[in-house]
Amino acid sequence: MPIYHPPLRDMRFVLHEVLGVTDVLRHMAPHAETDTATFDAVIEEAGKFAAEVVLPLNAVGDREGCRLDPQTHEVSTPSGFKEAFARYVEGGWPALSCDPAFGGQGLPLVLNQCLFEMLNSANQAWTMYPGLTHGAYEALQAHGTDEQKRQVLPRLTSGEWTGTMCLTEPHCGTDLGLLRTRAEPQADGTYRLTGQKIFISAGEHDLAANIVHLVLARLPDAPEGSRGISLFIVPKFLINPDGSLGERNGIHCGGLEEKMGIHGNATAQMVLDGAVGTLVGKPNKGLQAMFVMMNAARIGVGTQSLGLTETAYQNALAYARERLQSRSLSGAKAKDQPADPIIVHPDVRRLLLTAKAYAEGGRALALYSAFLLDREMHDPDEAVRRDSAELVALLTPIVKAFLTDNGHIATNACLQVFGGHGYIRETGMEQLVRDNRINMIYEGTNGIQSLDLLGRKVLGDNGAALRKFGKLVARLVEEEGVNEDMAEFINPLAYLGEQMTRLTTELGFRAHQNPDEVGAASVDYLRAAGHLVFGYLWARMAQVALRQIAAGSDDPFYTGKLQTARFYFARLFPETAALMRTARSGAKVLLDTEQALA
Template sequence: MSTYKAPLADIRFALFDVIGAEAEFARLGFADATRDVLDAVLDEAARFTETVLAPLNATGDREGCTLDRATGDVTTPTGFKAAYAQFVDGGWPSLTSPVEFGGQAMPHTVGFPLKEMIDAANLAWGNFPLLSHGATEALLHHGEDWQREVFLKPLVDGRWTGTMCLTEPHCGSDLGLLKTRAEPQSDGTYSIHGTKIFITAGEHDLTENIVHLVLARLPDAPAGSRGISLFVVPKFQVARDGAVGQRNALRCGSLEHKMGIHGSATCVMNFDGAQAYLVGQPHKGLMAMFTMMNSARLGVGLQGLGLSDRALQNALRCARDRLQGRALSGATEPQKPADPIIVHPDVRRMLLTCKALVEGGRVMGYHAGVQLDIAQASPDAAERERADALVGFLTPIVKACLTEWSVECTYHALQCFGGHGYIAEWGMEQLARDARITTLYEGTTGIQALDLLGRKVMQLQGAGLKAFLAMVDDFCREHADDASVAEFIGPLRERASQWQALTRDIVQRASADPDELGAAAHDYLMYSGYVVLAYWWARSVAASEASSQSADFKAGKRETARFYFARLLPRAGAHADAIAASASTLMTLPSGAFDA
């Protein structure tokens, strides 16, 4: 049976020792985000996720959600509704939201370990409140005053949840193809007609109302992505004074039957003249939706992190307990019939791979959260601009790499169980199935790669990349004489220099052949992720050596960093070699010849 224990020691190390979050929060004016408050938040988050959510993970996978086709109502698995009520009673939905709408105004970063714990404990359940934060951000930044007043308060306190309705049956990521239409009404509202698919938490029984943020076209909309507007469409109609009325003209037409996350309602939503309000300016909906989408992308990255950590915990327990074979160098426990499998080099390879990707990935993800807080709260305009560029640059890396690594980690962890990993009762195959979706929704890895290279590097002239490389350079100079990290400084500098050279080469080649950008994008993304992780592993070793952590903890960080630099960072070299290959290696074969 799969179990979960929140990794509080490493979460605290990542937040306070490596990133220095406590000092950052004080500098940014978050007066209530003191260490004692943060410790209490982490402790209570661990209690809730371990004792309330984790026991429901297998239940949700077995039962799934059910749809009443006559009414369009969706019932969540046993225990999900009661768990959500406890979530609301604990004040968790309001943790990082503004005070004026009922929030606690804690830093965004504080929500990151909470999100990690929730998704490690029960990813399917975590999908129901996932998009409420993004909906809150979209309305906060783009909504009218009355919309913020009416919709944000119940979203913030958790009485309502939010969704993001983008995809349609005929269009996936190419939203310029969408056909859902919005017809203006005489009372200033709009009537929405169309079908949206893959809508996470589009219908459920957890809350009083569901707030759908829907992309649609106005009658005078220009073609393509420039003609998309954003609308707020509640499940139950809501007047401008906040009064809730009758059921709106929308319903769940079907639930998708999925490979994983069975306890999460993935809905086909039909809008048949549903009453809606325009959010932001006409034909500017895509920009408003990206406020929500970027929040969701970081959240999905944390989903990958949580699944990887839970998988590692269970694999490590199995490796210590399961007896099979003898150590090649001689029996380590001769009094037993066999040694625990953790003595075998290949098992250690899998466990150390997971440990390196999880612990390094945790710091990488949390650091992006800190940049969100700096971008919103710093009194210095230049610092806000720099942090905004940096978090924009890091978002596709965090989303894509933490989710791609979650597929690798959950499969390594399953492998440690041998044949038992394939058996449902151990819970490892559920983690592997659940992890697979994280590389797909909120933008596939390919979409993240194009966003990173095409937009964040080329269109924005690499502002975020320059900021991150400056961090690397500062660290290397500050620790040039630090014996504890001396072995990592040279390789880190070398990869950072290669990163710059690869970027220049791709930009030059793409100016002559646009296909070069698409051909290099995936490898460039993964290269970037491995170099970012190398930086955080070097910083983690420096932070651990300077801390009051135990000798075992310090040794764990140091040896895992050595493993990472020796066995995982070289993957960046393979990606660099692939980038050097021209687009012709992908584009020369005619499409009709693939099956020849």
């Protein structure tokens, strides 16, 4: 079984020393009493739960998978999953960042982010059950009626019920404008839904008493395309007026997908046969309401890959320290051994440091994004709330796509450290690679995220949100531009910022002449933008480490942070030069290819 040690020291570093979260949160009414000690106590207990309760079930879930009873349409989760979920509920973890009005603890989202990173490191498949529930909670909190909130939110908060989102259909994936599920209005104000949904994560299971499905469907008079989509609550069991459970609703699991990874999660084909549902929000405005959950899910998927990256790195590092293989090119390092541990070899260190840099950079980005969400909702300054919202919108596709692409790179790099032993099931490394692979696909493929970033979030507002982030970069450059100790971090960051501005302007002009130019450039553009964000955060982390060392600290953590920052800027950040060049190569080389693809 793979090892996992919660990275509490690095979390505390980002939370308290880089972001200074408690200094800002104390000015927000809901979080005025949340101090550093609270943060540290919660993440320590969350880490224990992840490592001691959830981690041991990861290989079990991969080996056993979920089982569907075709007669009852009930799904059994792998051994231990149900008991672990009961302990999760008993510990109050579902309520961590939920509103006290619905039974929540009201703690910041940035703290909840720490919890879910560690849960994903321990067991992504298991974590998807409570993770999706949190997204359903957010969507209903934002768009549900008072009655819907009263009936549903306290039970999602407690963990008594779980939630899903039902979007995809067999004939349409991301293009939700093609969906066919129908919703017929009834005399009592409810609707009867008929159709089929596929790839529904946690769509059916035995962990909770009820499952609240958020379903996209069309009303009879709905306009075509995405303008005619409505959102409905469709529970597994009908909900009585007093909140108790009624009879079984007309929605059931018709099959489970046989998948490459995340075997412990029930990815269900859901059949709606006259299922009773209630409308969420306004008719034909369901996509806007569902985007609350979709955006939460996209950040959640980035967190999944962050978690797997951390676990892969920890296991590869432990293996590299112990595995003896060949001698160092510069002379034997372990002279009392028949060979040196492989960690002495430069290429093994390249693999390890790649994973470490992507894990620690990803953690900083995920926590920064969650902190912006807290500021968007609760900062007393309206301008700060507005700026935070715009930055979160800009960063969401980067969190999803950049972190999951990096997770693919990092888990494969760590498998490579193990050599042939990484390719077999015994070490657990190949499971991490398989589990991560879905993260680049679902909740909108990374290609779709790239189109969203360049087409909507950047060019759609004429670069306003990007310029807002650019001001943060410029402020850091101005602050540290004359500091020689920071030059190796600040100079490449400043240069990339200038180059991204030029590239964005150029692509904007091209897009006016040919919209396909956006699609041709978008994937490379997002990855370059991801490095811009990572570069900014890595420079801030290096800044803190240098200041601590200058103040006399001999904590090796700060030296290690600087060494990782230097590796990132020297070996990973330069990828941006090639990315900007390929982004400029244009659509013609991709689309003028009929004979090549004949």
